[in-house]
Amino acid sequence: MSGDGDPFTRAEHDTRATVAAPWWATAAPLQRQQALIARLVSLPDRSWWMYGAWARWYRWHPADGRWFPCSPPRGTMVRRSARPAQPGLSPPPIPAEILPAGPDFAYDHGPPLALAGRPVSGALLYRLRSVIQEAALAPPMDYPLGWSYFLHGTPSTIAATWSAMLWCASVPVFDPDLDSGGSPGLLGLWEPYLAQPFDDHGRLRWLVPPLLRTVIGLYAERMRAGRADAAGQIVRCMVMTAQALRDDPRFKVRASALLSIIEPLQANPALDHRSLPYGDEAMEREWTSRCPPALGTTLFADTAPGERFQMAVYDLAEALRPMCGDPESTAFTEPRYAAVALLAADMAGYRPDLAAPIGNWLDPELRGLLSDVIGQPGHGLRRLWPSRGRLPEDFRPADTDTALKALSAAAAVDFAWCRLAHGIPIPPDGFTVPDAFAAALDALAAKPATGEASEV
Structure with missing residues (x-):
């Protein structure tokens, strides 16, 4: 096992090495499960995390007992509090569908754009x-x-x-x-x-x-x-x-x-x-x-709209990472919380009644968070919501590359939850969050260049 980094970093590194091994391609699901049990990571909240299919993290929470794709914690203290699977701990079973297949790790899809x-x-x-x-x-x-x-x-x-x-x-x-x-x-x-x-x-x-x-x-x-x-x-x-x-x-x-x-x-x-x-x-x-x-x-949008929505929320959390502050700071916002806050902003302005059925595709913590942010006007994460078409001062992308990735990922989430809700139409004016990132992109593009232009 690699000795560098926190337990999440080591688990991801070691899982990639295991999946790249020649024997993996022909291994039976049981053999793969046994190999990855040691790569599971637990947190003090009794949740378990696994780096699995499609090179994504999955979270198991005792409140639900199911595995969900979920962007991992990024705060330094939380990551350091993680523990790898050890004798005496009883990790949950790993379902075959979240085991890496091999080819899903080999192809770099890049961010949605x-x-x-x-x-x-x-x-x-x-x-x-x-x-x-x-x-x-x-x-x-x-x-x-x-x-x-x-x-x-x-x-x-x-x-x-x-x-x-x-x-x-x-x-x-x-x-x-x-x-x-x-x-x-x-x-x-x-x-x-x-x-x-x-x-x-x-x-x-x-x-x-x-x-x-x-x-x-x-x-x-x-x-x-x-x-x-x-x-x-x-x-x-x-x-x-x-x-x-x-x-x-x-x-x-x-x-x-x-x-x-x-x-x-x-x-x-x-x-x-x-x-x-x-x-x-x-x-x-x-x-x-x-x-x-x-x-x-x-093909998920065609064959598995629920899984497509889960992946889109995951991608949005990853796109928002540069905007969430210093992971060492107590003021740091977990990117997955920021992603749910922005999802709530667009749902609240169009179809807040869908919070429960759409939220059922998220893990228990994020599911409850989505309902709370939509239903509670004073919720703290509403500070991330755009106002008058603009993002808050302390939650704006610093460069055009970050702005474009966040715009794209937010729009992908909106497409995904509308598709998941039996194909409800996109509102004529679009959605507030991608528009706010478009405004940020315009403002950044209008600034005089101070360095090399970022490439898409």
Whole structure:
């Protein structure tokens, strides 16, 4: 075991070393459980922590008896009070689903990133413009589209490129100010085909990503109509769109996942024939089965919205770490508490009645905290809430990189809990917290440069 750092740091280091060992890939779940028991960490509050699947920490609390993804404590004193599993302690059983698989540790997904801060490159726009121009040449009679979102007569190939773009976006929140330079930006490439202009009531432009089943539907409709040639062209449009987007880090991970699913159809058009008679759900199972294990989290929004929400809250806590103060100080705010406070801010302004059902996906401590912050006007964590569109003075990002990551993670949480609540719509004006981070990003970007510009 590494002798450096606190028990959490050592447990993470040693778990990574164990998962990277050659025997891990073929080990049975029981063998993996036995290997990781010694890597568990306990705190005086009787909670247990484990570094597990998807390279995330999981928390077990005796009040509930279940494991939940949970960003670990960052305060120095709390981390030092942790103890590794030792003889005489009785750690809880480790469920197989939170055991690292191996590939989930190997792929660096990076933080979720919205389409803000900087525009997409001119090279990417050029490639996408060529793809869309080719898609627009498809005869509408051969590629019928019944979506009211697009103008009548728009071929489904255009919808295929649009759906692929939105599905591939890590966080499909767009800064309309990036498109104000005269030439059309990313979304402007599709604007000639839309039935209505973009509805820009809020600071940011929110576009709800389609479910994978919706993307599949465009392809499946042509297959069932006996037009395998047209179905192949729809897949080709999606592939070219994802290939163009993959060079941008804000699309890279999900574009890679989509390509792994649909590129095999170009080599073998009959790949999904056996599932066609059983409906789009059966075909969705075929598609998701082709996604590599390392990219499995990209499918959570489609197949496991509860787990997607948990991961989003985790990511928000990690994004807020630089803003939470000195971990050595008694004034330090645990990032996971800050994340729940900001979740509460957006829920309180839109659907406070959903605190209980949404909170059920959080561990017992954070679940209670969410209800308390929403229900108690004098709660201390409300000091982190934005006021008049601005973050409090002592809770603002210090640089554009931190601001963008926090904006993106907060927006991802809002998408996730709205999806979890049976797909309730995003409010027309967006949400308060991402808007506040957008304002902070604007203010930081307007400052004269004092050093090297941060890269997304």
